[in-house]
Amino acid sequence: MLESTLKEGIQGAYSQFLKSRGLKARPAQKLMIAQIARTLAGIGLGEKGERLGESHVTAVEAGTGTGKTIAYLLATLPIAQARKKKLVLSTATVSLQEQLVNKDLPEVVKHAQLPVRYQLAKGRGRYLCVNKIEQRMERQGELGQMALYEDEVAEVIDPRTLDLYRTLIDKFASGRWDGDRDNLAEPLDDEVWRPLTSDHMQCSNRRCLNFSSCPFYRAREQLESVDLVVANHDLVLADLALGGGAILPEPGDTIYVFDEGHHLADKANGHFAFAMRLGSSQKMAAGLTKRLNGLLDDAAGALVLKDPVERMAGPIRDLELILEQLGPAVEGLMSGDSPPERLRFPGGRVPEVLIPLCLDLTRACERLQMQLEQLVAVLREAMEGEQSEIERAVAERWYPQIGSLWGRVQQMSWLARSYATPDEEGRSPTARWINRIELDLSRDLELRSTPVSAADTLREHLWEVCFGAVVTSATLTALGRFDQLLEQLGLPAETACVRLESPFDHYNHGVLAVPAMRTDPSDPQSHTEEVADYLAQNLPAMEAVLVLFTSWRQMLATLERQTESIKNSVLAQGAYSRQEILKRHRARIDAGERSIIFGLASFAEGVDLPGGYLTDVVITKLPFSVPDDPVDATMAEWIEQRGGNAFSDWAVPAASMRLTQAVGRLLRTEQDSGQVTLLDRRVVTRRYGRQLLDALPPFRRQIAS
Known part of the structure; x- marks a missing residue:
């Protein structure tokens, strides 16, 4: 329950902030503050301040212009202080972290008169x-x-x-x-x-x-004395993987705010992804004995090192033998009249020929890890200045090298265990596949493993242990619903979810145009040619443009077909870093020049070009997942096995979220205006097109018949 004193404190801070900044209250911002406050203040407390109950997480989609950052700061800071909890603000991008530390938090401290000690945390x-x-x-x-x-x-x-x-x-x-x-x-x-x-x-x-x-x-020491830590999703996940409280505050005493929360599921999936290159691993194993003997020579044959090194001889031989057997087995799977560059295992089920080898590899790696861990411990003791027959300088020289070896063997062990262990019945599967890797002078085979859903992991290590949490972003819903988000993040169906519309006047300030097109993206070459022709004809009349592609091939082919005048105005992804492209784009616009950005998915979100910096967004193709992506393909199989429809239940909602993100690049302030042009007629010709259009902001539509 939101007690009166806390409610008055939050309202007072908001009023003070608005008054000091000379601003008027935004209805959606007030609703967001109230939603977060109700959820977090309603958490029951035990005798030691621990959380009681499960209604401790809320998801808030706050459209562009809501002022969500200020809203969640003004709602969470007073509650965290009143409950004596730490606050962790987690983002997906460095730019938002910098905005929080350099702009938003100082503004809240100054204008809302909320004293708070904060620190940026990094890995x-x-x-x-x-x-x-x-x-x-x-x-x-x-x-x-x-x-x-x-x-x-x-x-x-x-x-x-x-x-x-x-x-x-x-x-x-x-x-x-x-x-x-x-x-x-x-x-x-x-x-x-x-x-x-x-x-x-x-x-x-x-x-x-x-x-x-x-x-x-x-930097770490400073975290212990602050009230609020600004982190990123990767760091939060790394801390949780270590049991929580190893890097960041203890989860049970922490309120988390996950801004850019639509990235959290993908970040979690990637955090539990493993990979191993066969040829490279064989070289590492073949050189292990020589490297360990180098350690012994440098340490003058110290007996405390000699014993674990000698005990590694057997596991190293086993490791080399198993990798020698695994190589041909994997190569056999990748052979044929037309050898594939990638081989995905349907349903994530590894072929029987690999399972016993991967099980043996897991055991050999685990035995090797035990001895490497002992070596690390011995070197650590030598660095502590205790009685040791190893010189401290030697220990310092070898400690990071042995630690790195230990970590690499551990990664091999995790990958091998993933391949050797079937997925639990009833739980989401793991995508497993093999890639051919092109190196400068050779080729290698890479075994990969990635969970298609981190829902169970997030549920166990985050939601069930944290004191409270807020998940927010300008885009959390898919086709206007929170269902997919809740499933991806492992949140209960009863999680409090609120969707707050952007206060912008989309109808009068923006146009969504779908011009007549002769071709369909199902014919990639013809569609690319028509996209190139359309841009060649229309780009000369545009000044500040973002053109979004779904593939490198289409982007480069389209650029090649433009006139020299247009090419000279294009800043294409890959030529410079993203930040450098945005910097050069702004400089060109400031100088009164035309500037056109050609970009892929990374430019479809997180790009903030207000006012005259962006007046046209051109989306060449609906952002459906790549059909041969191993993780998406395994997810599709799992959905079908459960009686669902992978396209309508997964692909369309995911595309809807990406499309909404892309369209959101156009209007960044209430004064902005411009046009979004979609060069994909499937929004008109396909049954799902209406769903995609209706999920977008209410722009004035110009759809050619």
């Missing part, structure tokens, strides 16, 4: 590992870490990169940089940055000589 991968960069500098070109795959890391550091590393360590040592990748003035490429970071398998924590200056742990 280790965003921070410099001082040990790693020191080792890279010392070795001057030798590998300073174990690569996940040998083909992914160059063995020689070029002079330009070395100069860059010297600059980084100088900036860090002088205090001009805090070690946070996102705080660098100039962005770094992933291949340059990746060798300078660590993970939990390689990090020696307090035993590291550089622990006191470690950027990651400096």
Whole structure:
């Protein structure tokens, strides 16, 4: 129940915020505040402040312009403080995290007079590992870490990169940089940055000589003293996988807000995805003995290391033998008159020929993990300065390498176990498939495994243990319903769900046009040619345009058919980073020039180009899933097996959500105006077309007959 003092506090904060900002109350924003407040304040409390009952989660779809960020901050902050709970705001994108920390939270503190201590939380991968960069500098070109795959890391550091590393360590040592990748003035490429970071398998924590200056742990210490943590979905999921409370606050004492909540299911699925490259794994196994002997030589044959190394001889031989047998078995499945580039196992059911081999691989990896874990423990003790026959410098040099090996063997074990273990009856299946991987000088086979639904995992590790939660986004519904969201996230059917319409005047400010088209996307080549012709004819009359494609092939083929004048105005995905494309687009518009963005799915959401920065959105094709995507195909089979219709129950709702996201790029403020053009007549000619159109904002329609 929302007690009067808490209700008055929330209302007072909202009134103060509006007054200080000189704003008027938005009806939808008030409704969102009330919905969140009712849900969270209605949570029953036990004697120790623990949650009682199950009605502790709400889902709120808040259309663009609702002011959802301010709404959930003003609703959750007073309740979290009153209940003595931590607040975790989780997003899917860095841009929203930055907006929360740099804009929204300071505004709430200032204008609503709600004092709150907050901190941005990131994973280790965003921070410099001082040990790693020191080792890279010392070795001057030798590998300073174990690569996940040998083909992914160059063995020689070029002079330009070395100069860059010297600059980084100088900036860090002088205090001009805090070690946070996102705080660098100039962005770094992933291949340059990746060798300078660590993970939990390689990090020696307090035993590291550089622990006191470690950027990651400096940031981590600050989290303990704050009321609110801004994180991302990946970090929340990683924390939950470790039992909760390892990185972020304890779930039972936490209220979560999942902004951009439509990404949470996919993030969770990806978090429990495993992969293993056969050829690369065979090379790793073949080199294990040599690497371990190198450790023994460096440690002068320390007896405390010699015993676990010797006990690894058997598991290493087993691992090599099993991988040698697994290779031909997998290759046999991928052979034939027309060898496939990808082989998906229907229903996620692995062929019988692979199951015993994968079971043996799991056991060999688990035995190997036990000894690697012991090696890690011995090296850790040596770094603690305790009585040890291993020099601390040796332990520090080898700890991250052995930890990385341990992590890689663990990944192999997880993949093998997924292949060897049938899915539980009645639960959602796991998609399993094999890819051919093209490398620079060779090819490899990659075994992959991904759950089609993380509903059970989220239910068990998040919803059942957290104190309370809010899931929100501008697009949560599919075809106007929350059913698919609730199923994907594992939320109970009785979860309180509210859909709040955008306050924008879509009818008078926007047009949805479906021009006459001769071709259907079912004929990809002809449709692409007609799309290219349509754009060649109409783009010259447009100034600020976003053209959205569903495939690289169509985008590149369309671009190739444009005139030089149009090509010079196009910023195509792949030519620059997304942020750089948006930056250049704004600069061109500011200079009075025409600017056209050609993009794929990543440009269909999270792109905020208000006013004159975007007046036309062209969608070349309805955003249905790729037919041969292994995860979607396995999901479709599962739906059919349960008596459903995969197309109407899954594909159409998913396309509806993506289409709504894409259309939402047009109007970003109440003053914006423009046109969305859909070059796919299936919204008119197919039975499901009416459903898709009716789920979109109420633009004025211009549909050619």
